Amino acid sequence: KAGVTQTPRYLIKTRGQQVTLSCSPISGHRSVSWYQQTPGQGLQFLFEYFSETQRNKGNFPGRFSGRQFSNSRSEMNVSTLELGDSALYLCASSLVSISGLNTGELFFGEGSRLTVL
Amino acid sequence: KQEVTQIPAALSVPEGENLVLNCSFTDSAIYNLQWFRQDPGKGLTSLLLIQSSQREQTSGRLNASLDKSSGRSTLYIAASQPGDSATYLCAVKAGTALIFGKGTTLSVSS
Numbered sequence: 695k696a697g698v699t700q701t702p703r704y705l706i707k708t709r710g711q712q713v714t715l716s717c718s719p720i721s722g723h724r725s726v727s728w729y730q731q732t733p734g735q736g737l738q739f740l741f742e743y744f745s746e747t748q749r750n751k752g753n754f755p756g757r758f759s760g761r762q763f764s765n766s767r768s769e770m771n772v773s774t775l776e777l778g779d780s781a782l783y784l785c786a787s788s789l790v791s792i793s794g795l796n797t798g799e800l801f802f803g804e805g806s807r808l809t810v811l
Numbered sequence: 812k813q814e815v816t817q818i819p820a821a822l823s824v825p826e827g828e829n830l831v832l833n834c835s836f837t838d839s840a841i842y843n844l845q846w847f848r849q850d851p852g853k854g855l856t857s858l859l860l861i862q863s864s865q866r867e868q869t870s871g872r873l874n875a876s877l878d879k880s881s882g883r884s885t886l887y888i889a890a891s892q893p894g895d896s897a898t899y900l901c902a903v904k905a906g907t908a909l910i911f912g913k914g915t916t917l918s919v920s921s
Contacts, residue, residue: 698854727908737900739908750907784854786909800845800909802855 696721698787698803706809712773715806719766719787726768727800728760731782740783743768744790772808780810813838813905817912824891825920832886832915834901839879842904846875846886849898849914858899859886891919 699718707713719726727742739752743762760770766787772779786800814837824830834844843862847855859868859875861884867876874887884901898916902909 700854725907729909729911736913737902737909737911739910742907752908786855799857799860801857802847804854807852 698785698801700783700785700803700806702806703804704807704809706811707775708811709775709777711775712771713775713808714769714771715783715785715808717768717770717785717787717803719768719785720801723787723789723801724766725788725790726762726766727786727788728768728770729784729786730754731784731805732780737784740770775810777810780808782807813841813903813910815901815903815910815912817899817901817915819915820913821916821918823918823920826892828891828919829887829889830891830917832888832899832901832917834884834886834912836882836884836903836910838905839882840905841879844875844877844884844901844903845909846873846884847900847902849900855900888917891917893919893921895919 701716725744728740729737731737741751741760742749746762757773762768782805784802784805786802788798788800816835818833845860846858848858849855861868861877872889877884896919898914900914902911
């Protein structure tokens with residue numbers, strides 16, 4: 695069974711540009727969440743999607759956005775990049791119960807390492 | 812606001828030693844607690860998941876316990892090996908988001 699797949703693995707952008715990251719969850723997993731990891735702040739929650747709907751959003755500016763497609767694949771976009779956006783962006787997927795409650799195990803991808811120059 | 816703390820931040824041990832990593836959280840209203848391992852430059856590998864109604868989980872040489880009332884979890888690693896060297900992260904699930912600690916970086920020397 696394939697794990698969570700993230701593309702691209704590495705990318706370099708300059709300030710002011712925008713970037714789109716992609717995440718394919720484990721087959722059958724309908725919940726996808728995104729996290730940002732930096733040396734200073736550690737791992738911080740960005741947002742979670744389930745059935746193409748954003749269910750929860752962390753404390754990040756509106757430049758960070760995402761979406762989920764009908765096949766559960768997800769993308770996140772960061773516009774007007776700043777130096778501080780340099781980070782490892784991690785995607786995680788999990789099963790969700792029929793009731794919609796997500797108390798299950800999260801499985802993470804290898805991440806997309808973004809460097810902003 | 813939920814906060815997760817991991818102590819110690821770094822730990823160095825010789826091969827073969829049994830060790831305990833600690834995780835504490837401020838709000839006992841959690842769905843579950845998950846322990847992860849992260850190798851340098853890599854993603855997170857799930858080690859153990861403990862639901863809020865459970866007290867412990869075991870997988871091979873790993874055992875994790877959960878005491879919700881005191882806001883604590885421990886990860887016990889038996890007979891440590893150099894391949895166990897990594898950063899270990901605990902995370903609590905409150906709502907739909909995981910709240911992570913900063914991790915404990917473990918180094919096991921041969």
